Amino acid sequence: MATRTGAAESHANGAGRAAGGSAIDYVGVSKDFGGGGRSAVSEITLSVAPGRFVVLIGPSGCGKTTLLKMTNRLYEPTAGRITIDGTEVHSLPAPALRRQIGYVIQQTGLFPHMRIGDNIAVVPRLLRWDKARVAHRVDELLDLVGLPPAEYRHRFPAQLSGGQQQRVGLARALAAEPSTLLMDEPFGALDAITRTRLQGELQRIHRRFGQTIIFVTHDIDEAVRLADEIVVMRDGLVVQHGPPLEVVTTPADAFVAELVGADDVLRRLSLLPVGSAMRPLDRANGATGAALPAGPTVTRSAALRDALGTLLESHEDHLTVVDEDARPIGTIDLETIQAVSGRAATGAEGVSPHADVLRA
């Protein structure tokens, strides 16, 4: 499976339940809102392995939010079963179930009459944690999302920027250490720069704690950037389910192709990370402490489009790919970029060998 590094790490964490994520299974799940129209969600069967970051994407009305909200029973399925770690979600009272699952929506979600600290403490207090533990947890979480506790604990939501509010929303969802996070277009109302920053924070948190995340968006760039697996939905059905690279390079049908802009080479390059096309460094050469080569470098999470730009500007024949700690891990050149930019991407380095196998 063409997983990215974050997911691989979280899988390792997933062994210990407390720090890892839950397995979520949807079996033949349907939702009918009545009124005789077509079902919002039609017999969806979908397995989410522990610790995976799964992005549901599709046009409005495709059923992605409905599927998400059935997971914590904000909507009740008309048919089918949803299990979390093998336990049917109806075997618990709904409030008890929801306290175990982190939930983040667009920025309207904070309670405007509660201070930031009290907003974050909602679920721990529902779970009757003692005072000291709640206070400690609130500060810990504010630190985690980059808001100094002393400065922010006592403020009200309206006194924070949209991005800060969403950080608090994330902290609140994480408060009781849930092994599952449900996120419904959490960054949809933010400006592009803030959104990118928060996406990075979320990835960092996911890499560190390995929760299972189900994330709804209609933004393909966001989906590709965050997902281990993308689930493309349309009219209540799953159209394609696979790693981002696979969805971008081998769209299942014309609808998905249009969604990812498959006809536009530059657009596709902007969706794919450098890591998906690089030639990994020879283990022998790239061993510990190897000095950084003199030539231009690019990080593995950067978009191929940016790498291409750097390459053309530098007049070099290749770039050195480095990881987040600036250690060289591979190289990239025109040939490797071409290998994934063309639609016939099979065989290229880093591309899933079963990219044509759709697991819907």
Place this chain on the structure above:
Amino acid sequence: MDLLRDAVAYVRDDPERFRRAVETHAQLTLYALGWALLIFVPLGVLVSRSARAGPAIVSAVAALRVVPSLAILFLMEPLLGLGFRPALIALTALAGPPILINVDAGLRGVPGAVLENARGLGMTPSQSFFRVQLPLALPAIVAGIRSATVEIVASASLASFVAVRTLGNFVVQGVTTGNEAVLLVGAASITLLALLAELLLGGAERLVTPPQA
């Protein structure tokens, strides 16, 4: 100036008479407010939860507000007779609409996304109501209580027509006897009471309003 001196002299002449009138006025106001809260806050909560009957009830109640306070008192008289109790009932009825309407509007005004989020985090329906919906509706509810209170303070003066000796007595007496000093005693005291209620409840309203940016 003479008028003011005369008015002060009138109060000094029989301080007990003035004190009793203030007391009766305040008592009538507080009792009426208390009953109105007991009856109309829960009613407003019920009304806010009904999608269909709610708005109809609210408009009916709003329409009733055109009936003048004096008319309510006089309409009650043949039914209930004279005295404190009929005045209390009339004033309670008078305070109903602003409270009911604002409780309903305040609770309905809480965005659905906020309530869904309360559920999504694992609050039970009653936790969501008492910890989220009600606190967020409080500014509107307190505003309703404030206008109801001011209305009761003003209308309690009319209770003198059903033989309750409120501050309204001085007004009536002043008008009928052409004694402007007595009229001033009544009018000024009623205004001060109404202002006091306005100030207190206005402060309460600010207290329950979450800070804006």
